[in-house]
Amino acid sequence: MSAIVAEHEHDHHEHGPAKGLLRWVITTNHKDIGTLYLVFALAMFFVGGSMAMIIRAELFEPGMQFVNPQFFNSMTTMHALVMVFGAVMPAFVGLANWMIPMMIGAPDMALPRMNNMSFWMLVAGVLLLASTLFMEGGAPASGWTLYPPLVLQTGTALPFAIFSVHLLGISSIMGAINIIATIFNMRAPAMTLMKMPLFVWTWLITAFLLIAIMPVFAGAVTMLLTDRFFNTSFFDAAGGGDPVLYQHIFWFFGHPEVYVMILPTFGVASTIIPVFARKRLFGYSSMVYATASIAFLSFIVWAHHMFTVGMPIAGELYFMYATMLIAIPTGVKVFNWTATMWKGSMTFETPMLFSIAFVVLFTMGGFTGLMMSVAPADFQYHDTYFIVAHFHYTLVPASVFILMAAGYYWLPKWTGNMYDERIGQLHFWLSTISVNILFFPQHFLGLAGMPRRIPDYAVQFADWNMISSIGGFIFGASQLLFLYIVIDTIKGGTGIKATDEVWEDAHKHGLEWTLPSPPPYHTFTTPPAVVPTEHEHI
Amino acid sequence: MSTNDTYYIPHKATWPVIGTGGLVMTLAGFANYLNGSAIGSTLMVLGLVIFIIMLTGWFTLQAGESESGMYSTQVGISYRMGMMWFIFSEIMFFGVFFGTLWYTRNLSVPWLGGAGTGAATNELLWPSFNATWPTNGPGKVGGDFEPMGAWGLPFLNTLILLSSGVTVTWAHHGLLAKNRAQLIKGLIATVVLGFSFVSFQAYEYHEAYTEMGLTLGSGIYGSTFFMLTGFHGFHVCVGAIILSVVLFRSWKGHFKPENHFAFEAAAWYWHFVDVVWLGLFIFVYLM
Numbered sequence: 001m002s003a004i005v006a007e008h009e010h011d012h013h014e015h016g017p018a019k020g021l022l023r024w025v026i027t028t029n030h031k032d033i034g035t036l037y038l039v040f041a042l043a044m045f046f047v048g049g050s051m052a053m054i055i056r057a058e059l060f061e062p063g064m065q066f067v068n069p070q071f072f073n074s075m076t077t078m079h080a081l082v083m084v085f086g087a088v089m090p091a092f093v094g095l096a097n098w099m100i101p102m103m104i105g106a107p108d109m110a111l112p113r114m115n116n117m118s119f120w121m122l123v124a125g126v127l128l129l130a131s132t133l134f135m136e137g138g139a140p141a142s143g144w145t146l147y148p149p150l151v152l153q154t155g156t157a158l159p160f161a162i163f164s165v166h167l168l169g170i171s172s173i174m175g176a177i178n179i180i181a182t183i184f185n186m187r188a189p190a191m192t193l194m195k196m197p198l199f200v201w202t203w204l205i206t207a208f209l210l211i212a213i214m215p216v217f218a219g220a221v222t223m224l225l226t227d228r229f230f231n232t233s234f235f236d237a238a239g240g241g242d243p244v245l246y247q248h249i250f251w252f253f254g255h256p257e258v259y260v261m262i263l264p265t266f267g268v269a270s271t272i273i274p275v276f277a278r279k280r281l282f283g284y285s286s287m288v289y290a291t292a293s294i295a296f297l298s299f300i301v302w303a304h305h306m307f308t309v310g311m312p313i314a315g316e317l318y319f320m321y322a323t324m325l326i327a328i329p330t331g332v333k334v335f336n337w338t339a340t341m342w343k344g345s346m347t348f349e350t351p352m353l354f355s356i357a358f359v360v361l362f363t364m365g366g367f368t369g370l371m372m373s374v375a376p377a378d379f380q381y382h383d384t385y386f387i388v389a390h391f392h393y394t395l396v397p398a399s400v401f402i403l404m405a406a407g408y409y410w411l412p413k414w415t416g417n418m419y420d421e422r423i424g425q426l427h428f429w430l431s432t433i434s435v436n437i438l439f440f441p442q443h444f445l446g447l448a449g450m451p452r453r454i455p456d457y458a459v460q461f462a463d464w465n466m467i468s469s470i471g472g473f474i475f476g477a478s479q480l481l482f483l484y485i486v487i488d489t490i491k492g493g494t495g496i497k498a499t500d501e502v503w504e505d506a507h508k509h510g511l512e513w514t515l516p517s518p519p520p521y522h523t524f525t526t527p528p529a530v531v532p533t534e535h536e537h538i
Numbered sequence: 539m540s541t542n543d544t545y546y547i548p549h550k551a552t553w554p555v556i557g558t559g560g561l562v563m564t565l566a567g568f569a570n571y572l573n574g575s576a577i578g579s580t581l582m583v584l585g586l587v588i589f590i591i592m593l594t595g596w597f598t599l600q601a602g603e604s605e606s607g608m609y610s611t612q613v614g615i616s617y618r619m620g621m622m623w624f625i626f627s628e629i630m631f632f633g634v635f636f637g638t639l640w641y642t643r644n645l646s647v648p649w650l651g652g653a654g655t656g657a658a659t660n661e662l663l664w665p666s667f668n669a670t671w672p673t674n675g676p677g678k679v680g681g682d683f684e685p686m687g688a689w690g691l692p693f694l695n696t697l698i699l700l701s702s703g704v705t706v707t708w709a710h711h712g713l714l715a716k717n718r719a720q721l722i723k724g725l726i727a728t729v730v731l732g733f734s735f736v737s738f739q740a741y742e743y744h745e746a747y748t749e750m751g752l753t754l755g756s757g758i759y760g761s762t763f764f765m766l767t768g769f770h771g772f773h774v775c776v777g778a779i780i781l782s783v784v785l786f787r788s789w790k791g792h793f794k795p796e797n798h799f800a801f802e803a804a805a806w807y808w809h810f811v812d813v814v815w816l817g818l819f820i821f822v823y824l825m
């Protein structure tokens with residue numbers, strides 16, 4: 001099996017990209033599509049971020065200041081949906097598109113036309129979702145979990161939101177199928193499975209999760225649709241249904257979904273840390289096995305989101321212990337990253353700084369998760385700001401920080417220009433300090449009993465809320481630096497051209513560093529004969 | 539180098555955006571229709587037309603490329619993987635509704651009747667509720683109904699689908715043995731069986747609505763019954779249409795014993811639909 005691109009003799013004009021804007025509409029090139037995903041995700045990061053700023057502004061002081069409660073709840077709902085489905089997930093798909101073919105020595109993604117479609121389905125889904133903001137009755141305000149019966153009270157927006165979930169699901173499934181086919185079928189012959197970079201491994205497993213869970217979410221919202229418009233009784237006890245059933249189905253999707261956002265994060269961290277520690281990744285195979293175990297466990301722990309809803313006691317106990325098990329493979333990973341840095345000749349460029357912050361701060365998010373997995377304790381934490389702090393620690397200084405790290409790490413490869421290291425470091429320090437001012441106090445608020453998803457609160461919570469909001473505003477503003485750096489780097493950056501290798505000895509860690517910076521439109525039209533590996537024993 | 543050991547990468551694709559546009563239009567139209575807006579149905583039909591044009595155009599393009607030998611074995615493997623994982627996603631989709639049936643029958647309906655920790659719910663809210671399946675719940679939502687039996691049409695439909703699984707395999711053997719007549723006859727039989735299944739089911743639905751008082755609104759029994767059989771019936775329709783296209787292509791002389799991905803994909807899909815029906819027959823009709 002060789003992977004050599006068929007270039008037809010008669011259509012030489014087709015080698016490069018199409019001219020003008022149309023290039024981006026009809027492209028099938030993995031680099032173009034990767035760029036589209038990344039740019040779209042960055043835009044959505046700012047849209048979702050603006051919504052977060054509205055939330056923090058309202059919570060700056062007790063009392064109602066700027067928005068009405070209904071709109072406030074729409075903001076929490078839309079903020080979450082936009083960040084999850086519009087920013088974090090697409091950003092990782094963008095990285096997958098850009099990097100996976102280059103990392104495994106493939107000429108492109110396995111199914112290029114479907115690749116194009118999966119991007120446009122994403123845009124369509126997000127547009128449909130965004131359109132609900134302008135509808136009678138407002139955007140959905142039920143929280144991103146869309147629990148019935150509350151969500152069924154949504155106005156005109158309900159069917160639009162539901163169909164947007166369907167479109168986002170189709171997009172994710174197509175993207176995931178493409179990634180699996182690419183990894184299984186397009187690797188350079190020398191690239192055996194256990195030589196693959198961990199980013200590729202984690203995406204392989206993530207793609208499997210996506211195909212398994214997106215149809216489940218689609219099914220759940222379809223039942224919402226029929227309950228509202230076609231007289232079914234799935235979630236209505238009067239007809240013999242059960243609203244709690246929705247929660248089971250949602251979290252059967254929802255828990256693996258949070259791993260969809262964190263597994264590729266792990267993969268990027270495992271790719272970056274060895275390069276700046278100038279060592280091989282510690283425990284390569286244990287990383288692979290840990291990722292697979294986390295993915296497996298993620299399917300059998302969902303009801304830890306429902307401890308307070310009412311479950312037979314055996315269920316509470318089972319879901320408690322099963323959830324605790326996840327800490328083991330997660331601990332393996334944290335150990336391995338730390339061991340990789342141990343006695344390494346480390347340097348601290350921006351990507352490495354973000355990665356180190358990730359290791360530390362993600363661990364905190366993991367620990368609060370472990371606290372909440374204790375069912376009787378979760379009765380206190382559930383639906384308070386404690387859980388808000390938990391998942392934001394796993395998502396912002398983990399997933400988002402690693403996305404930033406990935407940006408700094410690969411921008412020189414993508415653009416051929418070096419970014420401005422001083423501004424990068426400034427961005428890092430501002431983000432890291434402010435993210436903790438933003439989220440750490442929320443632990444205290446939650447433990448003291450402040451509920452989540454409310455626009456107003458008792459005065460006893462005023463101080464920490466104000467501090468949290470201040471952190472939030474600084475964090476939000478700091479991200480404009482990232483936007484600046486991205487644009488600046490694309491336009492030439494510091495004026496220093498990136499070498500092929502960019503980072504010292506990076507070619508020992510990944511095939512992408514053997515290509516020119518920026519890489520030509522088509523790469524690896526003939527597969528590379530030798531490939532680097534992190535694995536110690538090959 | 540012959541095209542057969544290269545990986546074909548198309549350079550520009552217009553159908554994906556067109557298809558996405560069509561689909562969004564259909565869904566936005568449907569949403570408008572559900573909200574009672576006048577333009578809803580027009581938008582929906584227009585979107586569907588665009589979507590169908592896209593399907594026709596895209597598949598014609600791919601069939602042409604395949605017939606002109608542009609797809610190497612490696613490309614074929616990508617397509618097969620794509621189809622397999624697509625079917626896996628469909629299995630998960632049906633899993634939701636089977637899971638719903640299981641959960642309501644074994645957990646939530648008994649709880650409403652006072653089992654487990656539901657004693658107080660039952661005592662205080664619905665003391666007279668008798669939790670047996672089939673049920674339309676303590677509120678008798680949708681009024682009295684008669685549940686669907688297994689041994690009339692549903693059993694006949696089981697036989698029909700199972701035989702169609704045999705005929706499609708027979709057609710496949712014909713294709714492998716370069717016996718085009720057998721291929722075409724087998725496909726015709728499969729398509730006819732497929733569409734008769736759909737017709738019988740339509741008749742069954744008609745009976746349910748007009749004679750038995752059984753509708754989508756008949757509480758949880760009606761909801762699960764029509765959701766499961768409805769989505770399945772839709773898949774049978776789609777499968778039969780795909781097989782009709784494959785039949786048309788066979789008649790035009792497409793497919794070779796060593797290269798017939800479209801046939802294989804259609805057959806896999808058909809077997810999948812078949813297996814789902816067996817699950818339905820057992821869990822929805824029999825038990």
Ligand code: HEM
Nearest residue numbers: 258262304305327366369370372373381382383387391394
């Ligand atoms: C050691 C690993 C983890 C454990 C033990 C854990 C445990 C939990 C528990 C028990 C809850 C439910 C709390 C409640 O509702 O009372 C929860 C909520 C949540 N977790 Fe985690 N978690 C872990 C890692 C993660 C990761 C990696 C992410 C995302 C990247 C994440 C995202 C979330 C989200 C978004 C919620 C809130 C969902 C909502 O109610 O809207 N968690 N976690």
Ligand SMILES: [Cu+2]
Nearest residue numbers: 255302304305
């Ligand atoms: Cu969870």
